[in-house]
Amino acid sequence: MPVRHCPNPDCPYRAKHGRPAEYRAGIATCSDCGAELADGKGSFDADDLRSAKPLEDICNSSSTNVKDLGKADGELIVLLNAPGAISLPVIQLVAGLGVLVISFYYINQRHFVAVIPALIGFGLFFIGFNRIKHSDRRARRVRLYQRGFAYHIGEKIIAVLFTDIEMVSLSDRQLRHRGVPIGVFHDLLLACRGQVYTLTSFESHAGLYPRETSRFVLWAKKVVEGVMGTEEV
Numbered sequence: 001m002p003v004r005h006c007p008n009p010d011c012p013y014r015a016k017h018g019r020p021a022e023y024r025a026g027i028a029t030c031s032d033c034g035a036e037l038a039d040g041k042g043s044f045d046a047d048d049l050r051s052a053k054p055l056e057d058i059c060n061s062s063s064t065n066v067k068d069l070g071k072a073d074g075e076l077i078v079l080l081n082a083p084g085a086i087s088l089p090v091i092q093l094v095a096g097l098g099v100l101v102i103s104f105y106y107i108n109q110r111h112f113v114a115v116i117p118a119l120i121g122f123g124l125f126f127i128g129f130n131r132i133k134h135s136d137r138r139a140r141r142v143r144l145y146q147r148g149f150a151y152h153i154g155e156k157i158i159a160v161l162f163t164d165i166e167m168v169s170l171s172d173r174q175l176r177h178r179g180v181p182i183g184v185f186h187d188l189l190l191a192c193r194g195q196v197y198t199l200t201s202f203e204s205h206a207g208l209y210p211r212e213t214s215r216f217v218l219w220a221k222k223v224v225e226g227v228m229g230t231e232e233v
């Protein structure tokens, strides 16, 4: 199994094959360009992608604190989910509100039988409201710092140091519905202590939140730069 790779971005092997040249342990320099080798595989393979876990799982093995990351560099960026997650609670909320308004109109007209639909309307409204509140508790946000980044999931915060990341890559995949592309997932892959983690934001082609997603892509590129930058020191 290859355990070292050529980190040179201008290596002729990388230009030809699209991934860094890999070597066995004990070899010191790249046979293609002569650069000094770095530890690790240097790129993600299919097995890494299959075994990748969501980044929230990293907290079980990480003891890094946000204070260790240095100064904050920019504001919190919201990660977006693929469509479908929020629509039902919103429908319940709106339907509940509608039933309530109509019922109160009839109660006002002294049709007291409308108390029953009013209660149903209130129930619907309450269920929808609670679900939206709950989904907000699972809201995912990221913020860049001098020496790493923080990942917020609701109230929980996970701090990740650039020096703890062994490998990083940013890629896209299309989401199609009945063959029609409806959006793009932006996946940030991070290797950390032998495990691969993913952080994903969804960009809808409907143009609902294009600005927020381009902020995520910009942020992810800075993470890649941060990890590459510390590697060379």
Ligand SMILES: [Zn+2]
Pocket: 006, 007, 008, 011, 012, 013, 021, 030, 031, 032, 033, 034, 035
């Ligand atoms: Zn090389």
